[in-house]
Amino acid sequence: MRGMTRGGVVFALVVGTLACTLTSVAHAAEAPRGQQVATANACMGCHAVDRKLVGPSFQQIAAKYKGDAQAPARLARKVKDGGSGVWGMIPMPAHQSMSDADIRAVVDWVLAGAPSR
Structure with a gap:
């Protein structure tokens, strides 16, 4: 300079x-919309794409629910209402303030294997 x-x-x-x-x-x-919404709503504080943190990885979730036609609705409800027991005893908090459209974007992205593009 x-x-x-x-x-x-x-x-x-x-x-x-x-x-x-x-x-x-x-x-x-x-980045995919689902990933953007997950990042903006602190989902990445407990979940990672490819490894377990507090909760299961997004890829583990995708593998568990692969081929389950009811999974999108069930997981959307789980995100909205929270819960525990499926992946262990640590509860997932409810996300009541997230819109249904944002929840669906995250769930669809997760069930697609949480792709980066």
Whole structure:
């Protein structure tokens, strides 16, 4: 940055920061809607895509319910109302404030194997 005026340095920093921010937003927009909703609603605090955390991984859930036509409705109800016993004794809290559309987006994404794209 030698030879740049102070204003030029500030401008370069602002432009660089803006470019990084726009890149981050673009990458977030590329993620499936279900993944975006799961991240925004703290689902990732207890679940990971490919490994057990507090609760089962999303891939474990997909494998357990593969081919079960009733799974989307059952899992949507479980997300909304919470519960325990299926994966152990640690309860999953209710998510009453999540919209049905957001819950369905997460459930559909999970049942698809939680793909990154």
